[in-house]
Structures are given as C-alpha cells and as structure tokens.
Amino acid sequence: MLKFTNVAPLPPAKRSARERVGDSAEIYAGLSQAQASSQAERCAQCGVPFCQNACPLQNNIPDWLKLTAEGRLREAYDISAATNPMPEVCGRICPQDRLCEQACVVEQSRHGAVTIGAIEKHITETAWLNGWVQPVRPGQARGQSVGIVGAGPAGLAAAERLRTLGYTVTVYDRHDRIGGLLTYGIPGFKLEKSVVERRARRLIEAGVDFTLNCAVGADLDFETLRGRHDALLIATGVYKARPLDVAHADRSVQALDYLTAASRADFGEHVEEFESGRLSAQGKNIVVIGGGDTAMDCVRTAIRRGAKSVTCLYRRDRSNMPGSIREVTCAEEEGVHFEWLAQPIEIGAHSVAATRMRLGVADADGRQAAHPVDGSAFAQAADLVIAALGFEPENIPALWKAPQLDVRASGALRVNPASFETSIPGVFAAGDIVRGASLVVWALRDGLDAAESMHVRLSRSRQSQLVAAE
Ligand SMILES: Cc1cc2nc3c(=O)[nH]c(=O)nc-3n(C[C@H](O)[C@H](O)[C@H](O)COP(=O)(O)OP(=O)(O)OC[C@H]3O[C@@H](n4cnc5c(N)ncnc54)[C@H](O)[C@@H]3O)c2cc1C
Numbered sequence: 389m390l391k392f393t394n395v396a397p398l399p400p401a402k403r404s405a406r407e408r409v410g411d412s413a414e415i416y417a418g419l420s421q422a423q424a425s426s427q428a429e430r431c432a433q434c435g436v437p438f439c440q441n442a443c444p445l446q447n448n449i450p451d452w453l454k455l456t457a458e459g460r461l462r463e464a465y466d467i468s469a470a471t472n473p474m475p476e477v478c479g480r481i482c483p484q485d486r487l488c489e490q491a492c493v494v495e496q497s498r499h500g501a502v503t504i505g506a507i508e509k510h511i512t513e514t515a516w517l518n519g520w521v522q523p524v525r526p527g528q529a530r531g532q533s534v535g536i537v538g539a540g541p542a543g544l545a546a547a548e549r550l551r552t553l554g555y556t557v558t559v560y561d562r563h564d565r566i567g568g569l570l571t572y573g574i575p576g577f578k579l580e581k582s583v584v585e586r587r588a589r590r591l592i593e594a595g596v597d598f599t600l601n602c603a604v605g606a607d608l609d610f611e612t613l614r615g616r617h618d619a620l621l622i623a624t625g626v627y628k629a630r631p632l633d634v635a636h637a638d639r640s641v642q643a644l645d646y647l648t649a650a651s652r653a654d655f656g657e658h659v660e661e662f663e664s665g666r667l668s669a670q671g672k673n674i675v676v677i678g679g680g681d682t683a684m685d686c687v688r689t690a691i692r693r694g695a696k697s698v699t700c701l702y703r704r705d706r707s708n709m710p711g712s713i714r715e716v717t718c719a720e721e722e723g724v725h726f727e728w729l730a731q732p733i734e735i736g737a738h739s740v741a742a743t744r745m746r747l748g749v750a751d752a753d754g755r756q757a758a759h760p761v762d763g764s765a766f767a768q769a770a771d772l773v774i775a776a777l778g779f780e781p782e783n784i785p786a787l788w789k790a791p792q793l794d795v796r797a798s799g800a801l802r803v804n805p806a807s808f809e810t811s812i813p814g815v816f817a818a819g820d821i822v823r824g825a826s827l828v829v830w831a832l833r834d835g836l837d838a839a840e841s842m843h844v845r846l847s848r849s850r851q852s853q854l855v856a857a858e
C-alpha cells in the first residue's frame with residue numbers, strides 16, 4: 389500500500405470518440421486484475437478514511453482496496469457487497485469526482501485520487517464472473533406483506549433487504565421493465581442495460597413479485613393497495629419536467645421522452661416516435677437546452693442516433709455547469725458543440741432564437757447570476773429541440789387521491805427523517821420522491837434505511853398480534 393508516490397493514477401481506458409459514437413455500449417473498459425491491484429496499492433489506508441465518510445453508503449473502501457491489492461478478490465467482494473446492493477452500478481455511474489474520490493487523501497495531496505469507482509466495478513464484475521454473487525436468500529417467512537411502488541434503485545434496494553428478512557414483497561411499477569431511471573433514463577453508454585437486468589433477475593429468483601405496467605393512482609387505487617399489504621413504500625422518483633420559459637415551448641420535446649425512446653430502441657423495440665420522426669435525431673440539427681447531466685445524456689444520445697449537428701445551449705459558462713465535467717468532456721470529444729452563455733427566447737420551425745448572457749456577481753450560494761446582453765440575439769439551426777431542465781415531484785396526493793399524504797413546498801413527500809414514515813402510518817417513502825432529483829447511490833442508501841425502519845415497525849405490530857392471540 390501507500391504506493392501513491394511512485395504509481396500514477398490509471399483511469400479506466402476510454403474507447404475512442406470515433407468508435408463509441410457508433411454504438412450505445414459503455415465507453416469505459418474494465419481494469420485488468422494487475423491494473424486493479426496496482427491501483428489499489430496507491431491507497432494510503434488512512435486511520436480516518438475520508439473516502440468512506442464521503443460515500444453515501446459508507447462503503448468500507450480502504451479494506452476492499454487492501455484486499456484487492458493482495459489479490460483477495462472474493463473477500464473484497466464480500467466486504468463491498470455488505471454495504472452496497474449494486475456496487476457494479478455505483479462503480480460505473482456515481483459521480484466519484486464529487487464523492488469518494490474527491491475526498492480521497494491522495495487526491496487532496498495532489499497525487500491524483502485512487503480510482504475507487506473503477507476498482508469497485510472490477511471487484512463486482514469479477515464476482516459475477518466467478519459465481520461469487522450469491523442468490524438473495526429469503527428469511528424465514530413472517531406472514532407479513534410489503535408493497536413497494538417504484539422499481540428504481542430505492543425500491544429495489546428495499547425489496548432485497550425486506551425479502552432477506554422474510555417478508556412477502558410485491559413491487560409495482562408503471563413501466564414494463566424493472567430498474568426505474570437505471571433502465572429508462574441513464575443511457576447504455578454509461579450503464580449497459582444487461583447490468584441492471586442481471587440484478588433484477590436475482591430479485592425475481594428470490595421470489596420478489598413484480599407487477600409491471602401498473603400505475604398506482606391510475607391502474608391501481610392507492611387505498612386498494614394499502615388494503616393488500618401490511619406496509620407500503622413509495623419510491624416513485626421525480627418525473628415532472630421543469631417548464632421551458634420560451635415562446636413556442638410546445639415545439640420542444642422532453643428529455644426523458646427522448647431518452648426513454650432511445651432506451652427502447654437499444655432494447656431492439658420498434659419505436660413509433662422514431663419512425664414518425666417526432667423524436668428522431670437522424671440527419672437533423674439538434675438543440676438541447678440545459679446544462680445538467682440529463683442534458684449531457686441527451687446530447688450524447690443524439691450524436692449516437694445520427695444527428696447532423698448537436699448543440700447544447702446553456703445560459704452560464706463551462707465552469708458554472710451543474711453537470712459533471714467528466715460528462716461534458718466526453719460530450720465535447722464526441723462532437724457536441726456548446727453555446728455557453730446563451731439563453732433561448734423562442735423556438736421556431738427550424739431554429740432557436742437566443743440571446744447572449746453575461747455573468748454578474750455571485751449570490752449567497754456562490755453562483756453567478758446570468759443577465760442578457762442587449763442587442764446580442766442570434767439564431768441557432770434546430771430541427772428538434774430537447775428541453776432538459778431537470779425534474780420535480782409529481783403531485784402524488786392529488787394523483788393518488790390521498791390528500792392526507794403530506795408534502796413539502798417542492799412537492800417532495802414529507803417523511804420523518806429518522807423512520808422514513810410519511811404522514812400516513814405504515815406508509816413509508818424513499819429515494820428521489822423524498823430527496824428531490826438526486827443520485828442512484830443516495831436512492832440505494834434511502835431504500836436500505838427505509839427497509840430497516842419498516843422492519844422495526846412491522847416486527848412491533850407482529851409482536852402485538854402474537855400477544856393478542858395468546
Ligand atoms: C437522464 C438521467 C441521468 C442520470 N444519471 C445519473 C448518473 O449518472 N448517476 C447517478 O448517480 N444518478 C443519475 N441520475 C439520477 C438517478 O437516476 C436517480 O437519482 C435515481 O434513479 C432515483 O432512484 P429512485 O428509485 O428514487 O427513482 P427512479 O429511478 O426514478 O424510479 C422510480 C420508479 O417508480 C415508477 N413510478 C413512478 N410513479 C409510479 C406510479 N404512480 N405507479 C407505479 N410506478 C411508478 C417509475 O416508473 C420508476 O420506475 C440520472 C437521472 C436522469 C433523469
């Protein structure tokens with residue numbers, strides 16, 4: 389260990405931009421065992437591991453790095469899997485540069501972070517390859533049933549934990565596939581669909597029941613659902629797109645509609661919106677409005693789907709982008725053109741009218757306000773405009789006819805922070821629907837914590853039932 393002074397950091401190899409824009413496969417290669425162990429040896433084995441503190445799952449990173457350095461991959465996997473239900477997913481898509489790797493002491497000493505995410509992926513991919521990933525073993529049946537609404541990372545993490553504890557678990561989702569945004573949101577070039585399908589299969593094999601194509605509030609009444617289960621978890625994510633405030637905004641399409649259609653096409657489905665041209669990028673000038681990670685996923689998807697040109701309009705500059713710089717760099721390499729300091733005003737039939745912006749003084753959060761520059765209007769060619777301004781919670785109390793479900797001003801469900809219980813006893817909530825748009829790793833964390841809390845509550849009510857029956 390402690391080799392950071394003489395071993396340079398080695399990020400995983402990236403396929404060339406020319407090659408990767410020709411398909412939707414992941415762009416990063418895995419590490420070889422030799423690379424993984426020499427990179428793991430760079431770890432300083434800090435007494436107080438800042439990387440672990442910065443990881444929402446509190447992964448025991450120094451221990452699994454040491455075991456990887458020693459070639460003890462199976463033990464490394466056991467430790468990694470003890471805190472993370474999807475380490476190979478997090479290894480791929482966590483923004484490590486804002487989490488564990490940013491906090492790494494080796495990074496802080498300017499030697500370049502230990503490549504924690506890539507090693508985490510390597511450990512778990514090796515485990516899958518060697519059959520070390522054990523089936524989920526359902527605990528002794530407790531005669532209690534739990535319903536989970538939402539098959540995204542929060543719902544899946546809770547489902548696995550609760551099944552292990554012996555509950556009968558049914559997961560409801562309005563989509564036809566399991567995974568939430570892991571399946572219909574995050575593109576395959578960041579996370580291949582087979583990685584998610586493998587996790588979903590493991591839960592099905594453990595007896596978790598999935599009721600798909602079932603939208604709670606529309607196909608299934610919330611009160612009926614409550615009557616079916618001893619406890620409920622709401623893990624429905626956030627799906628209301630932030631509105632685009634420009635003239636003829638109705639001429640734009642929503643980012644998630646676009647990304648979902650592209651995911652369906654990657655699954656080999658016939659996608660009507662691509663055939664009709666409504667969502668097709670083929671041969672078109674594409675403009676994406678927004679500067680976050682969703683916008684980056686849209687521009688990079690459009691490039692892969694044969695666009696003539698792809699331009700991202702963002703009202704601040706590169707250094708003020710909310711999206712990860714790693715993703716912006718990938719987009720630039722792949723041929724995306726960025727119009728920084730540009731604000732759209734009107735969407736025309738074949739162009740977007742925009743104005744130049746300048747940055748003013750920073751506000752209390754340190755963010756510089758953007759102001760229009762007089763007389764700087766310009767037109768950007770656009771046959772398809774994609775709005776990617778982020779997401780807010782849907783109005784669950786109204787949609788589910790459950791006015792007693794308490795929400796915050798943002799529309800996010802209000803829960804007791806210690807128990808994850810909503811204002812309705814026995815109904816819990818976790819993930820983006822509580823936190824607002826966040827990260828996969830936080831959804832996993834919340835799903836696990838909510839499951840523990842549901843277990844405590846259900847154990848108590850089971851105990852009271854047993855006492856009453858005696
Ligand atoms: C385009 C995009 C890219 C992203 N990239 C990254 C990334 O690279 N790294 C990262 O860490 N995070 C990323 N995120 C954020 C991350 O995907 C989310 O934070 C995470 O998926 C939230 O998990 P969740 O389980 O709370 O909700 P979701 O993953 O949104 O899952 C919620 C599920 O609930 C279902 N549902 C909703 N309403 C109902 C209903 N009424 N009835 C039945 N089912 C319902 C939905 O169909 C969905 O399957 C990205 C988000 C987007 C939009």
Ligand code: SF4
Pocket residue numbers: 442443444445446447449472478479482484487488489504505508829
């Ligand atoms: S889960 Fe994410 S933050 Fe935690 S160690 Fe893995 S990559 Fe880092």
